[in-house]
Amino acid sequence: MSWLRGFATAILLSVVPIIFNYAFAWVAYHWQHRNVNERQIPPGYPSFIPYLGSFLSLVWNGEQFLRRATSYAGKLTAARVTVLGTEVYLFQDYASIRSIWKHQLLASPMTAYVYTLKYICGQDSESLAIYRADDSGPFPKPHPGTNVSPHNRVDYITHAGLLRGLTGRGLAPTTTRLSSILDKACAPTLFEEWTEMPDLLQFFQRNIGTSIMQSLFGPTLLRLHPTFVDDFWEYEKNVPRFAWGLPSFMMPGAYRNRRKLINQLTSWYAFARRSFTESSRDEDGDGDVFWGSELMRSRQRDLLGVDGQSDESLASADLGLIWASVSNIVPSAMFNTFHIFNEPGLLARVRNVLDQRRRSESSSGFDIGKLVKDPLLSSIYAETLRVYVKTYFVASSPHEDVLLGKWWLPKGKVALVNSGISHMDEGFWNTKAGTYPVNKFWPDRFITYAHDPSSGPTKPGTGQPKRREMTGADRPKTSEGSFDLDGLEGSWIPYGGGHAICPGRFLAKTAIILSGALIADRYDIELLAPLPPMSSAKFGLGTQKPGDAMPFRVCRRAHKVARAGRV
Numbered sequence: 001m002s003w004l005r006g007f008a009t010a011i012l013l014s015v016v017p018i019i020f021n022y023a024f025a026w027v028a029y030h031w032q033h034r035n036v037n038e039r040q041i042p043p044g045y046p047s048f049i050p051y052l053g054s055f056l057s058l059v060w061n062g063e064q065f066l067r068r069a070t071s072y073a074g075k076l077t078a079a080r081v082t083v084l085g086t087e088v089y090l091f092q093d094y095a096s097i098r099s100i101w102k103h104q105l106l107a108s109p110m111t112a113y114v115y116t117l118k119y120i121c122g123q124d125s126e127s128l129a130i131y132r133a134d135d136s137g138p139f140p141k142p143h144p145g146t147n148v149s150p151h152n153r154v155d156y157i158t159h160a161g162l163l164r165g166l167t168g169r170g171l172a173p174t175t176t177r178l179s180s181i182l183d184k185a186c187a188p189t190l191f192e193e194w195t196e197m198p199d200l201l202q203f204f205q206r207n208i209g210t211s212i213m214q215s216l217f218g219p220t221l222l223r224l225h226p227t228f229v230d231d232f233w234e235y236e237k238n239v240p241r242f243a244w245g246l247p248s249f250m251m252p253g254a255y256r257n258r259r260k261l262i263n264q265l266t267s268w269y270a271f272a273r274r275s276f277t278e279s280s281r282d283e284d285g286d287g288d289v290f291w292g293s294e295l296m297r298s299r300q301r302d303l304l305g306v307d308g309q310s311d312e313s314l315a316s317a318d319l320g321l322i323w324a325s326v327s328n329i330v331p332s333a334m335f336n337t338f339h340i341f342n343e344p345g346l347l348a349r350v351r352n353v354l355d356q357r358r359r360s361e362s363s364s365g366f367d368i369g370k371l372v373k374d375p376l377l378s379s380i381y382a383e384t385l386r387v388y389v390k391t392y393f394v395a396s397s398p399h400e401d402v403l404l405g406k407w408w409l410p411k412g413k414v415a416l417v418n419s420g421i422s423h424m425d426e427g428f429w430n431t432k433a434g435t436y437p438v439n440k441f442w443p444d445r446f447i448t449y450a451h452d453p454s455s456g457p458t459k460p461g462t463g464q465p466k467r468r469e470m471t472g473a474d475r476p477k478t479s480e481g482s483f484d485l486d487g488l489e490g491s492w493i494p495y496g497g498g499h500a501i502c503p504g505r506f507l508a509k510t511a512i513i514l515s516g517a518l519i520a521d522r523y524d525i526e527l528l529a530p531l532p533p534m535s536s537a538k539f540g541l542g543t544q545k546p547g548d549a550m551p552f553r554v555c556r557r558a559h560k561v562a563r564a565g566r567v
């Protein structure tokens with residue numbers, strides 16, 4: 001029996017220190033929360049096994065774990081966790097999130113960018129080295145004390161190009177292209193009879209996703225490589241596994257498919273270079289049939305001028321841009337439309353709004369400026385992103401420690417914020433005294449009615465950022481209510497915030513609202529099965545996706561089409 005005694009002693013000797021260590025960490029955690037001192041980093045969240053830390057909890061049920069780790073005494077807060085030996089700082093309290101967005105030292109998204117390029121887009125290490133070495137920041141003026149040559153300031157070069165193309169002078173022509181492509185993708189003449197389809201998400205991938213791709217990258221890429229769209233969605237399915245860093249021997253097919261996409265992009269570059277001349281530009285000076293947009297032409301000029309870059313490395317970066325541009329917008333547009341058809345009475349209200357927003361000279365048949373400002377359509381859009389966007393934002397300060405609310409983030413450490421936790425905070429959002437819980441879709445959550453003090457997105461009387469006082473021109477003149485996002489900074493954060501905020505957000509809002517409008521106006525849709533539970537694989541990587549197919553049937557609204565005179 002001596003082996004049994006030896007075995008029991010060994011177990012005891014290994015378990016006792018683990019329990020002791022956990023108990024000590026537990027006491028320290030509570031102590032630090034209750035006695036915040038002047039230069040305090042967020043309290044360490046206790047875990048049993050030192051090196052593994054919270055890794056297994058994050059993999060098993062990331063959302064539930066994050067909510068537990070970042071709540072204290074019923075309020076959102078900050079915590080420090082260990083994941084495979086690395087310390088990660090989680091910030092979910094409003095004061096910290098707002099400080100992250102405002103802090104110039106945290107304005108660079110390079111930490112997340114390098115991770116994405118390496119693991120998700122497969123960029124080679126030589127090209128990546130120049131991204132890693134660039135600590136000069138995203139602003140025109142380099143960070144003092146840095147020594148990166150102007151042509152290698154890849155952080156600034158990348159983001160200045162994206163801002164010009166997606167929020168600056170490129171936005172209007174891209175929106176015009178998108179609206180005319182969407183108009184054709186959702187043609188009023190399709191689906192003369194009720195037609196059954198296997199999956200609503202796939203329908204949006206093929207129609208809305210392809211429209212976004214074409215408005216930015218033009219028709220030539222898809223003409224040269226007709227499988228590109230399907231290959232891309234196959235790749236997108238594997239993004240969570242790429243993000244976990246799984247090597248090629250564990251998913252050889254996924255790596256082969258990503259390589260195929262990179263090859264398709266480089267062969268498109270070669271063709272477009274041979275074919276494009278200045279006269280290929282559209283009248284607006286932005287679009288062209290070969291590259292698609294000035295954004296893509298400028299990436300060729302600017303990013304290939306950076307040391308160590310090649311067609312291959314640029315193709316990885318462009319794959320990242322394609323992923324950023326369609327992987328969130330497609331499920332968001334799908335859920336936005338799904339709820340228009342699914343919520344009792346909502347379709348009739350939306351169609352009533354659309355009847356008031358028609359403009360015959362616009363390619364889509366609608367006044368898009370008015371459509372995207374409409375309170376009901378905007379509220380449905382904002383509620384869709386609140387419910388379904390559960391993404392991580394990464395911030396890091398390469399040069400000095402920074403104070404975020406009451407907590408410090410040491411230099412070089414990685415801070416994470418997750419929008420899903422903020423979006424589901426029961427202490428912040430208006431639920432009309434529990435009638436519309438935070439985890440349920442309520443199309444009117446973001447509408448404020450002047451006559452109803454219990455309306456609007458924030459919980460009345462919570463002491464959270466002030467509910468907006470509406471005065472003068474802001475005051476709605478009709479009973480339709482008003483939509484605005486003031487006071488929600490740090491709480492409604494589907495696009496991140498600060499300088500690194502998603503540059504595609506304006507295009508995204510137009511695409512989501514316009515696709516919902518075109519489909520609601522032109523078709524009837526019936527879901528053939530209830531909404532499936534969400535897939536947990538994509539948690540932290542953007543808009544959620546249903547875990548299963550959503551079969552539906554669709555038929556055109558012949559009477560509406562005839563009345564609008566569009567057939």
Ligand code: HEM
Nearest residue numbers: 109324325328329332393494495496497500502503504508
């Ligand atoms: C519902 C749709 C969308 C959502 C929820 C979304 C969300 C986000 C988020 C959370 C980020 C990271 C921000 C940060 O690091 O703080 C991001 C970055 C980015 N998004 Fe979007 N996005 C959407 C649509 C789009 C579209 C339509 C485009 C392009 C046309 C786009 C292009 C980008 C790019 C290029 C970046 C990286 C920017 C950078 O590194 O500076 N996004 N997006």
